[in-house]
Amino acid sequence: MCLSLSCSHHNPIACIVPPYMLRVLALRGDPATADMARSLLRHDEQMRDERAAFTSLPPGLQGVLPAADPDLCCPDRRIHDGEFRAALPGRLVRSEGDGPSGIPDADMAYDSAGQVFSLFAEEYGRNSLDGRGMPLVATVQHRRNYNNAFWDGQQMAYGTGDGKIFRTFLELSVIAHEMAHGVIQHSGGLIYENQSGALNEHVADVFGALAQQRVLGHEVHQADWLVGRGILGPGINGVALRSMKAPGTAYSDDLLGTDPQPWHMDQFNTTTDDNGGVHINSGIPNHAFYLFCAYLGGRSWEVPGRIWYKTLQDINNPMASFSDWADQTLRAASALEGAGSAPVLLLRRAWKLVGIAV
Amino acid sequence: MIIEIRSHGGFGGITAAAPPRRIDTDAQPADRRAALCAAFRPGALSQLAQTPCPGCPDRMRYAITVTEDPTQSPHSITLSEGQLPPEMLDLIDSV
Numbered sequence: 077m078c079l080s081l082s083c084s085h086h087n088p089i090a091c092i093v094p095p096y097m098l099r100v101l102a103l104r105g106d107p108a109t110a111d112m113a114r115s116l117l118r119h120d121e122q123m124r125d126e127r128a129a130f131t132s133l134p135p136g137l138q139g140v141l142p143a144a145d146p147d148l149c150c151p152d153r154r155i156h157d158g159e160f161r162a163a164l165p166g167r168l169v170r171s172e173g174d175g176p177s178g179i180p181d182a183d184m185a186y187d188s189a190g191q192v193f194s195l196f197a198e199e200y201g202r203n204s205l206d207g208r209g210m211p212l213v214a215t216v217q218h219r220r221n222y223n224n225a226f227w228d229g230q231q232m233a234y235g236t237g238d239g240k241i242f243r244t245f246l247e248l249s250v251i252a253h254e255m256a257h258g259v260i261q262h263s264g265g266l267i268y269e270n271q272s273g274a275l276n277e278h279v280a281d282v283f284g285a286l287a288q289q290r291v292l293g294h295e296v297h298q299a300d301w302l303v304g305r306g307i308l309g310p311g312i313n314g315v316a317l318r319s320m321k322a323p324g325t326a327y328s329d330d331l332l333g334t335d336p337q338p339w340h341m342d343q344f345n346t347t348t349d350d351n352g353g354v355h356i357n358s359g360i361p362n363h364a365f366y367l368f369c370a371y372l373g374g375r376s377w378e379v380p381g382r383i384w385y386k387t388l389q390d391i392n393n394p395m396a397s398f399s400d401w402a403d404q405t406l407r408a409a410s411a412l413e414g415a416g417s418a419p420v421l422l423l424r425r426a427w428k429l430v431g432i433a434v
Numbered sequence: 435m436i437i438e439i440r441s442h443g444g445f446g447g448i449t450a451a452a453p454p455r456r457i458d459t460d461a462q463p464a465d466r467r468a469a470l471c472a473a474f475r476p477g478a479l480s481q482l483a484q485t486p487c488p489g490c491p492d493r494m495r496y497a498i499t500v501t502e503d504p505t506q507s508p509h510s511i512t513l514s515e516g517q518l519p520p521e522m523l524d525l526i527d528s529v
Binding site for chain 2 (some may be wrong): 162163164219220221222223224225226227228241242245246252253254257260261268276277280303304317331333340349350351355356429
């Protein structure tokens with residue numbers, strides 16, 4: 077089907093390749109192909125009245141897994157002070173090996189980045205976000221009263237919150253979540269819309285929770301399974317931004333409304349907001365991961381974390397659906413733990429309980 | 435010029451994270467009015483929409499409606515935070 081109907085320049089790719097394939101080319105093509113695909117996507121988007129359709133990955137990403145780095149050793153952290161402005165990265169306030177900067181947010185970002193680096197390095201053999209030791213660049217005090225944190229394709233940025241709705245974004249599960257977006261990007265990527273976008277959010281939540289649990293030494297039943305615990309403002313009725321154990325229960329507040337996350341496919345939310353509900357429907361695979369960990373017991377960053385990490389490395393499908401992801405987790409579990417093993421059986425049960433047949 | 439900005443997305447994926455803003459440029463000091471009118475000119479916004487979004491995870495999305503002349507239709511566009519230059523974001527934050 078040709079969706080790029082106004083091919084004034086008669087580019088055959090524009091007429092043949094549908095937008096979803098262009099997004100993959102933009103994600104994985106060589107620089108020239110990626111540029112062309114992005115250009116055609118822009119053209120197509122204009123035609124479709126600027127409906128949102130962007131890939132989550134920066135230009136030039138080849139989509140291949142990084143080779144194992146024999147020099148895996150230590151993080152290279154570079155923390156900047158945004159000084160409440162939007163320009164990135166801002167003023168460098170703490171480099172690797174430096175003592176505390178005296179800026180609490182910067183020191184928290186520094187310490188947490190080290191803990192997240194350790195999770196990926198020591199548990200999964202990954203050297204930084206790209207697998208090749210890239211510097212961990214972060215900006216704190218980004219913009220004024222800014223209620224957000226994000227990964228921009230090259231670095232992390234954290235607002236301070238406005239003190240009312242959010243009091244901070246410097247919390248380990250949030251920091252690990254943002255850094256995990258970098259790992260996802262450098263592992264082939266998951267396009268940031270609809271189900272693949274919700275998987276992108278899900279994987280970031282998983283490693284956010286696992287980083288927190290590993291630092292605290294919490295086994296599955298000791299862990300709170302919250303993402304962003306304590307970041308909501310003092311007047312907000314809620315404990316966190318999301319709950320993997322009980323999606324939909326993290327907050328219920330006059331201003332924020334009720335946590336909209338579903339835990340079962342029967343409540344899948346179809347919306348055009350939030351890139352197709354990527355922060356909403358991630359509750360479904362989040363809960364499947366929690367159930368799997370609960371069935372298995374023990375340290376969730378070990379067997380479950382390794383299965384999810386391998387799935388991310390192996391899935392090779394930036395437009396993966398929940399079903400595709402679930403199938404791949406079973407393949408990863410079989411490869412790591414053995415076909416017919418208890419983890420494989422329990423994993424299948426976890427997916428079934430959230431309404432995803434595998 | 436009336437500028438209305440509604441945001442969604444972000445790490446929390448909640449609309450309330452950034453309350454809707456309505457900016458009447460006539461009510462702004464002269465230098466800020468000039469900066470706002472230049473930055474939010476419909477042509478300028480359309481140009482920004484062509485900027486590739488280098489990385490969208492957890493970025494805010496801004497639904498912007500600009501009314502230049504009340505007798506004509508407003509201009510509406512949705513942009514990712516990543517498509518807006520830092521100067522423009524600072525301008526939004528300053529109002």
